Amino acid sequence: MAIANVPIGMNTISSKNFSPKKLLQSKWSKVIPINKEKHFTVVEVEFDEQNNVVLCIIEAVINRNQYSIDWRSLRDSNIWRIGWR
Template sequence: MTHPTRSWHPKKLLNTKWTAVVPQQREKHFLVVKVELDPLDAQKVEQVTLEAVLSKRHFILHWSELENQTQWRAGWL
C-alpha cells in the first residue's frame, strides 16, 4: 500500500519534538533544530536536522523518515 506524499510546512516542522521508537545510546527524545528547503521550491522540505535532548548530538535525515511509525513518534512519549 502506498501512502500519499505529505508536504510539511517549514514553520510547522521546525522545533517539533520526536521520540525514537527504538532508542540508541540512551537517546530517545529529539528536537528538529534545522529544516533545509528545496532550492527550487521554498515551501518543500528536503531534510531536517535532529538534536538529541540528552547528548545534544545532531544528525540529518530526510524529512519523510519521520513519518515511519516503526522508528519515530511525534511528540515526547
C-alpha cells in the same frame, strides 16, 4: 489519524500527514532508542527554491548530538512518534 497533545504555542502536527513547514522545533521520540537517545527536536530545516526540504537536522535532547535525516522518515511510526513519550 491522531494529533499529539502539545502545549499551546507548540507545533501541532500529525506523524502521518504533516507539512515540512511545521518541522522546525517539532519534537519526536525514537521508538527504539540507540545510545540512550530517545527524545529529539528538529533544530534546522532548509528549503530549496521550490520549497522542497533539502536539509533536516534533529538534535538529541540527552546529549545534543545532531543528525541529518530524511524528513520523510518521521512519518514511519515504526521508528518515530511525535512528541516526547
